[in-house]
Amino acid sequence: MRLLFLAVLRPHTGNAVTAGRVRDHLEAAGHMCVLRDAFDFESPSEIANLITAKNLEAALALHLYRGGRLLQGHGIPFGVIFGGTDLNEDASDKEKNEVMGKVLEEARFAVAFTEAMKDAAQVQWPHATGKIFVQSQGIATVPNADYNWDTFLQQSEIDQSADNLYVFLIICGLRPVKDPLYLVDAFSEWHQEAPNMYMVIVGPEAMDLEVPVLARNIPGNSAVVEHGVTGLLFSNPQEFIQLAKRLVSDPTLEKEIVTNGREYVRTHHSWQVERDTYQRLVRKLEARVEE
Known part of the structure; x- marks a missing residue:
């Protein structure tokens, strides 16, 4: 047809x-x-x-x-x-x-x-x-799941000498509610306090990558991400920083969210x-x- x-x-x-x-x-x-x-x-x-x-x-x-x-x-x-x-x-x-x-x-x-x-x-x-x-x-098998992050970090000039380096990937679109600059000011302040924290903005991909997901609390996201179970939902930049700090300091929470998120994707997507x-x-x- x-x-x-x-x-x-x-x-x-x-x-x-x-x-x-x-x-x-x-x-x-x-x-x-x-x-x-x-x-x-x-x-x-x-x-x-x-x-x-x-x-x-x-x-x-x-x-x-x-x-x-x-x-x-x-x-x-x-x-x-x-x-x-x-x-x-x-x-x-x-x-x-x-x-x-x-x-x-x-x-x-x-x-x-x-x-x-x-x-x-x-x-x-x-x-x-x-x-x-x-x-x-x-969601099909992620083609870049084995991406060489060392090469990425070198090309992006992120200071790899920082202890316990953390990189937050912001996956976003173009509508105002998905504004890629929404967290920049708050994250910049956090980076001044903790130089090992970086934010990287990318276009199109996250639960399937086996990384913890922090998503803005809007209807499209809350329908997919269950707060505290398959990811964390934030309503404003300050809450994002609060939840991100909690995630960084709580390996058990990170592991639970990654495991639950991966299983959710396999079951529903x-x-x-x-x-x-x-x-x-x-x-x-x-x-x-x-x-």
Whole structure:
């Protein structure tokens, strides 16, 4: 089947990584998947031209408002995947909420990454209850798990002479709630007190790396990270420093969080299960095409 897949594809964001992974799942099942950035289109008419030009038979969108609204009224079956922005931000906007409700009326299925996202969606749009499925984001084997950290430290000019060196990796995206500079001031003050503490900001990857996770306490993170069990959640920079100090001084806590986090990933974020789910759901579109 020839599929159009709309997503926001800004580099090094969760959206782009997720879209690429889902596309791979669909193409592995023999489908031809045309992945396009939803921000490249201003109206459904432009999508109609693309559908005609590429002879597309069905579609998928990541984000109901950003992508799903562009798929309405074209006569081809489509499914949607909820983004965090849909439920945590756009749902509170009356106009966007109504648009997303109409998208769900026409969509053949909708995917939520967590039970919490599904519950929130069902409260907003009760009419879509029967078509919302939960599929956690899958994680394949981490390709750089054996990364040479000695080389990294040399290239980054971090003072390796410091005793008991600690490096905190900040894995972040681009939205304000994921601001990569959110902790800089507080961390800089801590570094002045403890020169062996460093913060490194990187783009796209963390539980799967078998390191303790400290995450900002926002809905998308709290749905995945259980505070004190699979990671630690902070609400402000000062709380991050407090929890980080606790983690550094308590090896037992670190070990428990690493063990629980790794087991959580293995249990709930299977790459193969994710692949099977999307391939099965897309068959719902295929059946509609054949009708």
